[in-house]
Amino acid sequence: MVEVSGSIELWQTDSRLFTFVAMATITELKCAVRETLESRGVMGQLKARIRAEVFSALDDQREPRPPLSHENLLINELIREYLEFNKYRYTASVLTAESSQPEVPLDRQFLANELKVTEDTSSKSVPLLYGLVCHFVNSGDSGGKVFLRGASLPAGTTASNTVPGPDA
Numbered sequence: 001m002v003e004v005s006g007s008i009e010l011w012q013t014d015s016r017l018f019t020f021v022a023m024a025t026i027t028e029l030k031c032a033v034r035e036t037l038e039s040r041g042v043m044g045q046l047k048a049r050i051r052a053e054v055f056s057a058l059d060d061q062r063e064p065r066p067p068l069s070h071e072n073l074l075i076n077e078l079i080r081e082y083l084e085f086n087k088y089r090y091t092a093s094v095l096t097a098e099s100s101q102p103e104v105p106l107d108r109q110f111l112a113n114e115l116k117v118t119e120d121t122s123s124k125s126v127p128l129l130y131g132l133v134c135h136f137v138n139s140g141d142s143g144g145k146v147f148l149r150g151a152s153l154p155a156g157t158t159a160s161n162t163v164p165g166p167d168a
Contacts, residue, residue, distance in 0.1 A: 048090035055094050065100050076101045077111055081127040 037043040068076075076099050083092035084105075096103060111128060112119055123131045 045090065048088070052090040052094050056097065068100050072099070073101070073106075074111065074114055077106045078127070078129045078132075080105060081108070081111075082129045085127045 034043070037046065076095060080092050080095055080101065083089070083095065095101065108124075108128070115128065115132070117128065117131065119128075119131065
């Protein structure tokens with residue numbers, strides 16, 4: 001009986017040691033996988049994909065969205081082009097789903113025409129939003145200021161639920 005008891009104690013010790021080694025190995029494996037995913041730039045994509053899937057699962061399709069105004073269509077398309085250019089694909093997919101933007105992107109030339117923008121060859125390699133921002137940042141007209149006229153708000157939006165500007 002002593003042998004049996006000794007064997008059981010030895011087995012229990014070995015079992016705990018095996019569990020400890022296995023846990024250390026799993027911890028090391030988790031760290032190695034995390035480091036590899038981060039170094040490859042995949043970790044951010046995985047997190048964004050999870051966020052997109054959670055949003056999709058929580059999105060209440062029963063709540064009607066306001067109709068997409070022409071201005072919002074253009075703004076969303078500028079943002080989508082920027083997001084996709086920078087490989088923020090999951091963020092772009094959430095924008096498309098949440099804003100009711102058409103799944104197929106608008107033609108870039110159509111977008112440029114709507115914005116009354118003329119492009120040269122080099123500007124076509126970057127999103128239109130970059131060109132617009134560059135134009136306004138580097139523009140010296142009107143003492144460095146651009147006069148903006150009020151735009152029409154989307155249906156269902158009032159001035160009370162918009163964010164005031166810096167002069168407000």
